[in-house]
Amino acid sequence: MPEAGARVGVRIPRELPENQLIDLARHAEQAGVDEVWVVEDCFYAGGIATAATILAATEKVAVGIGVLPVVARNPAIAAMELAMLAGLHPGRFVVAFGHGVASWMRQIGAYPSSPLAALEETLLAVRRLLAGERVSMAGQHVQLDDVVLEFPPTVAPPVLAGVRRPKSLAVSGAVADGTILAEPAAPEYVRAARAKIEKGRTADTAPERHSIVTYNWFSLDDDPERARERARLTVALSLTPGALAHLEPLPFGEELLAVVKDSATTEELAARLRPEWIDQLSVSGDLDRCAERVRELHDAGSDSVILLPLLGEPEADSFTAAGRVAAKLRA
Numbered sequence: 001m002p003e004a005g006a007r008v009g010v011r012i013p014r015e016l017p018e019n020q021l022i023d024l025a026r027h028a029e030q031a032g033v034d035e036v037w038v039v040e041d042c043f044y045a046g047g048i049a050t051a052a053t054i055l056a057a058t059e060k061v062a063v064g065i066g067v068l069p070v071v072a073r074n075p076a077i078a079a080m081e082l083a084m085l086a087g088l089h090p091g092r093f094v095v096a097f098g099h100g101v102a103s104w105m106r107q108i109g110a111y112p113s114s115p116l117a118a119l120e121e122t123l124l125a126v127r128r129l130l131a132g133e134r135v136s137m138a139g140q141h142v143q144l145d146d147v148v149l150e151f152p153p154t155v156a157p158p159v160l161a162g163v164r165r166p167k168s169l170a171v172s173g174a175v176a177d178g179t180i181l182a183e184p185a186a187p188e189y190v191r192a193a194r195a196k197i198e199k200g201r202t203a204d205t206a207p208e209r210h211s212i213v214t215y216n217w218f219s220l221d222d223d224p225e226r227a228r229e230r231a232r233l234t235v236a237l238s239l240t241p242g243a244l245a246h247l248e249p250l251p252f253g254e255e256l257l258a259v260v261k262d263s264a265t266t267e268e269l270a271a272r273l274r275p276e277w278i279d280q281l282s283v284s285g286d287l288d289r290c291a292e293r294v295r296e297l298h299d300a301g302s303d304s305v306i307l308l309p310l311l312g313e314p315e316a317d318s319f320t321a322a323g324r325v326a327a328k329l330r331a
């Protein structure tokens with residue numbers, strides 16, 4: 001295993017055709033990473049079906065879903081499906097819930113009257129059901145009447161929240177086993193998010209331990225400048241309005257925010273990104289630098305650093321490179 005808590009994983013892109021899924025998941029496991037994560041975005045493959053396929057096709061690697069929209073499923077039905085995966089693959093499965101992209105949730109007629117209530121109530125209900133409890137709940141979003149799983153898993157999977165904003169981070173701290181922080185998750189942002197998470201940790205419902213998972217764009221190359229340039233456009237594409245809060249804790253955050261708002265196109269923004277900014281907004285460089293960057297993220301509070309393939313680059317090559325970083329940490 002890598003250094004205590006400093007796990008290295010990869011995320012399979014949502015755009016991957018289903019006929020490539022099994023081979024790529026096995027390749028990731030053979031490359032030596034600790035975790036393989038999948039997403040559930042509208043209207044790509046379902047997260048539970050994708051995770052089930054990967055778990056069945058691999059032997060040891062942990063598999064995570066990050067994230068399921070809380071409003072897309074009844075929490076009792078979701079718990080039934082998750083319990084089956086956790087029971088068949090004890091200790092190898094992690095799941096996270098999030099608000100879901102608002103436009104997508106409206107598109108399917110599922111946007112809740114209170115997104116925060118929907119998140120908190122779903123996390124509480126699913127965690128309690130997976131723990132084998134009998135649950136009754138009359139909330140704003142979740143209504144359960146004396147529900148208990150017939151087959152609760154022997155090892156309940158961690159239930160995380162994939163969230164960004166301060167109030168949602170506090171909810172995660174209060175009721176979730178951990179938090180996923182989306183890309184770009186620089187160390188400064190991890191520390192700032194953890195401080196907001198800790199505000200919720202005083203609640204009676206807070207689990208004993210709270211883990212942090214970070215998504216980070218990844219570019220490994222023996223030539224650090226070439227690695228940086230390969231990452232440039234992908235980093236620029238990730239600087240969406242939803243990710244701007246990620247930039248505020250950075251020492252250059254104010255200047256970068258101004259550049260983001262002043263750039264008319266993604267290509268213009270990419271050209272204006274300073275080299276040191278790209279270094280801070282990705283895990284990029286040679287092997288020593290990438291391993292050091294993972295350590296920096298771990299020191300900032302990230303238990304699992306998930307390395308994302310750059311857009312348009314071969315996933316298998318990126319997963320092999322991620323395995324090299326994991327091996328470097330083990331050494």
